[in-house]
Amino acid sequence: MLETEIKVTPELAAEHGLSAEEYARVIKILGREPSITELGIFSVMWSEHCSYKSSRVHLCRLPTKAPQVIQGPGENAGVVDIGEGLCAAFKIESHNHPSYVEPFQGAATGVGGILRDVFTMGARPIAVLDALRFGPINGASAAAASPANITAKNRHILDGVVGGIAFYGNCFGVPTVGGDVAFAPCYSGNPLVNALALGIARREELFFARARGTGNPVLYVGAKTGRDGIHGASLLASAEFTEQSQQKRPNVQVGDPFLEKLLLEACLEAMHTGAIVAIQDMGAAGLTSTSCEMASRGGVGIELNLDLVPQRETGMTPYEMMLSESQERMLLVAQRGREGEVIEVFAKWGLDAVEVGRVTADGLLRVNWQEETAAEIPAKALAEEAPVYQRSLAPPSSARGKGPLLQFAPDETDLTENFLRLLAWPAIASKRWIFEQYDFMVRTNTLEGPGAGDAAVLRIKETSRALALTVDGNGRWCWLAPREGARAAVAEAARNVACVGARPWAATNCLNFGNPEKPEVMWEFSECVDGIAEACSALNIPITGGNVSFYNDTLGQSIYPTPVLGVLGLLQDASRALGLAFRNEGDTIFLLDGSAEQSSAGPASSANSQRELSSSEYAFALQGIAAGAPPTVDLAAEQRLIELLLALTAKGLLHSAHDVSDGGLAVTVAESCFASKDGLSAEIILAQSDPTEKAEIALFGERGARAIVSCAPDALAALRESARQYGVGLQAIGRVTRNAFRIQWNGRTVIDSPCDRLRDTWAGSLKSLMTS
């Protein structure tokens, strides 16, 4: 055989991304030089993407335990108890590199992969959310002084990514119910596509990926194996991009959502037969990772006969078969003697289910092909004994955020024009153009879809409960101050979930960073992990899993450190789910402020607020500034606000709730107007909080632990009582009207515009950018 004749050399190992030390370790484990197939297997399993070799030492600092946690990190997805015998399986994962090389298929297969992670647990997927980051798509602002060819390319990437997510989710039949989108120049060469999937299962129906029972058959199910996606995990996802990255298109997989829908139905039906012992999806590193990980978790071995693997191309070598990342495939272990029942179910759905191997007692991954042994490696060595690196950390040599700060507008300025520009800014503007391409209602559980609430809300049929879900993460803040930015991501996600009336219940995280071999990037990573750990501990939110994506660099330029937090919330009473839209003319509008009553921070100074506002979306949108420092996160204040919001929604006192975040209070109030069914507007009167405060701080500042709520005027006394009880500041700041949208600050009208004009600007901006 040609392939077996290939002599493995240290140079070849280096081409596979293995360092000299790693290669030496391979030889030590095997007691000999590896075959080419074995080299391929080691290179993918020990890749950064599969082994977490740079992140492992830090990830252990995350809090993962809580009474509701059934399965923490380490399985296909995390699982939490949600009561009434049900549990929720959920996880977020990145598909950044493929989405840059081939936006449509990259994003589509990202969705496909995370869906498989959820339904291999035995859970039927009920929702998908996506966190997306792109380079600037408009050149109109000072912020986006990017050349036209760059913005055009970024629009092309956005268009392809959204199309790919829609293509996959819509056909598969899972609603895409939410997400977030942000833009910054650092994502031009490295967009982020993080997909989160949520599924529901009865507790006794959960499945795990632990092979058991010597002699049990190993079945391959789903699509046939082709040559696509070879080295997707090792060479695409575990290295920086260079000018030649487009040549990596063959490393991107191609998705078939119809096949995955069949696979879903067949898997759930086959699981019901009781004949399946363990199951795992073939994602990154395909047949290699499923076989050695299932064997390793179960403390057994697996022997595969590659001649039996269904193939869509001829002449495939063991190397290619073991490394292929063809989509829509699963590997499962069945009970010996009952494999026929499993095969029958798959046949009904028109899918291959073929016995390709068996469970052994020797702990080895053995790969046979044409009467030869192509690989024989201890499964544990591949899955659990990858090198672990304590990479060096160093804060950036020059402190960030030192650049020019935002210049305040002169005191008497009418801020209406600035406000209009902010509303048209892609990160703030309505995302309808995006989410209208997603089926966000299929399965008829969507109580709050995209844009309707601070988090998506899904009812759980046959119960009175509902789940809330959101994704958040501010890369700019994490770049300026990684730990603070990460704390803010957790706090915002938790606040969003509380705004719809749900108790934050568990979290999943997707950690998107640059090259971990750069000490600066590793420092950012470590700081962000600490920030997440602090905030999750303070707010009692366990992390149940997630994903690390390193090497988000193009031509040496790293992305902003971008941890994305997905927080799941639980509502005991689905009928209490609260939206962000104002409901009735004449309702009173309140600002809830967790820090107002027991502020630990000293009085704000104008220098502080200038630095703070310089880190805001407003500063970036209007002046192209990303500087200063993000607002300090007061976790105790966040906790107080969350508890108050939960108490108020449980009592049914509120008509709307919306947290203050990107774009500040003015955008928050405006969004509650825009979402209202019959064109409601608002009049807001703000006092100057201290003599140094500027109007722009009051309107556009993004300090956390705050929410805008509305309620009937006669609920005031009850609201005041609850706010006092929970130690949260409560300030009546205006009312819901049918007049012009007006904000008065310090006795002066600073924004005054027909609400329609604001709404049209906000609603039409993204669509006109994307379709012009």
Added chain:
Amino acid sequence: MKFGVVVFPGSNCDDDSYHVINKVLGQPVEFIWHQSADLAGADAIILPGGFAFGDYLRIGAIARFSPVMRSVEKFAKSGGLILGICNGFQILLEAGLLPGAMLRNAGLRFRCLPVYIRVETTDTPFTCAAKLGQVLEAPIAHSEGNYFCDAPTYADLERNNQIVFRYTTPDGRENAAANPNGSLAAIAGICNRERNIMGLMPHPERASEIELGSADGLVIFQSIVQWLSRRGESGQHETRTEPAALRV
């Protein structure tokens, strides 16, 4: 009275239709696998939304050859009620059980949003419980819902009062902005001449519970129930009392 919901490989609104019939209306309902020739004794058949056979080749082009479709055609000829929703409507067109065809949406993108449709005739088993001119709010979710037919077919549809729903504004006016996909004459749903087969692009099963935003779509299922129970009482099996129905 019994409903049957056909399941093709790739159907994904089958559970949603089942849920409404079973849990909201409290009527008996059964899934029917596409390879079955047996319609399980159902009095009304629903072809649900989704992506039957992945929409490969051409939407509905493969589904129409599923064994179940022979039985559905026979059932239709005998006056049985058939409701095609979204992909189900597309399959009915492809099978020739309803006239016309679907084009890509004007704008060439998948669109998911609530729309408003006006009841153009109550003289069908699917709208007999609605009021003429009543406007229903129900969502669409499709990329090919741009209904098209040639001029003679359109004249036929008009003459025989086969246009069941049109896209309108919430207050029942027709205009370009209210037509979400560019459909000819704002057509959202049609029936056959015999009036026992209806297809529509909006999803009434997603608009049958107020907590989901609208319960307007329920009237379509209620009409079927009302029509079937009246037929049961009178022992009649014709789909329509007017002479037009006899021109088979």
